[in-house]
């Protein structure tokens with residue numbers, strides 16, 4: 001497998017706090033990787049550095065073999081790596097369609113979206129295609145503010161995928177989503193990313209979601225990766241049990257430990 005994302009000796013400090021310490025991460029094309037860690041472990045710092053929102057204190061970040069350190073987020077998006085946020089980043093007063101078109105133009109062009117013509121037939125066709133893929137067509141012309149939370153999450157992730165990125169980073173895709181909605185939401189997202197062969201890395205506190213959807217887990221603690229492997233191996237790691245998941249580990253992991 002070839003690497004799509006690599007970090008080398010990546011560090012980030014905030015005053016006396018080390019939020020990332022010598023992170024050497026390699027993600028191969030097609031992997032679905034979960035990032036876990038307790039509050040303040042450095043998960044968001046890692047995602048922010050990789051997507052251009054936060055400059056590293058030192059170290060290297062390679063996307064498809066090329067350094068992206070110093071590139072602004074917009075350039076990284078156009079280069080093929082996008083992200084969604086814990087809180088959906090939609091324009092609440094605009095329609096779902098307009099939100100998707102703005103995201104598409106941002107992924108296509110260096111110009112700010114308001115200088116480009118949004119409503120071209122080709123762009124609308126692409127927006128309709130992704131609305132159908134995420135089964136949210138019925139909200140196409142709704143104002144975002146009026147869309148239920150679960151559908152908003154899906155639309156936010158659809159926005160991240162509309163420009164056909166090769167890598168997607170998600171920050172807690174199921175946060176704020178009801179227990180009944182979380183698995184259908186993740187099923188929809190995973191179907192879409194697998195269909196397009198997108199590599200995925202997502203931060204998640206819900207261990208049931210991690211166990212069900214990822215092939216590999218990175219466990220963060222105090223700015224370092226303390227365990228990296230299959231969900232079964234990482235959940236069985238005594239440091240991870242002590243420092244990261246405690247009693248919140250999934251039932252299957254508990255059973256494996258007892259056996």
Ligand SMILES: Nc1ncnc2c1ncn2[C@@H]1O[C@H](COP(=O)(O)OP(=O)(O)OP(=O)(O)O)[C@@H](O)[C@H]1O
Pocket residue numbers: 014017018019037038039040041042043044045046
């Ligand atoms: N902008 C900032 N200024 C100062 N300290 C920061 C800043 N961002 C993060 N930190 C500190 O860096 C450390 C890592 O924070 P980070 O947000 O990356 O953790 P996290 O694992 O994403 O936590 P959570 O699960 O709560 O989102 C914490 O000690 C945090 O207080």
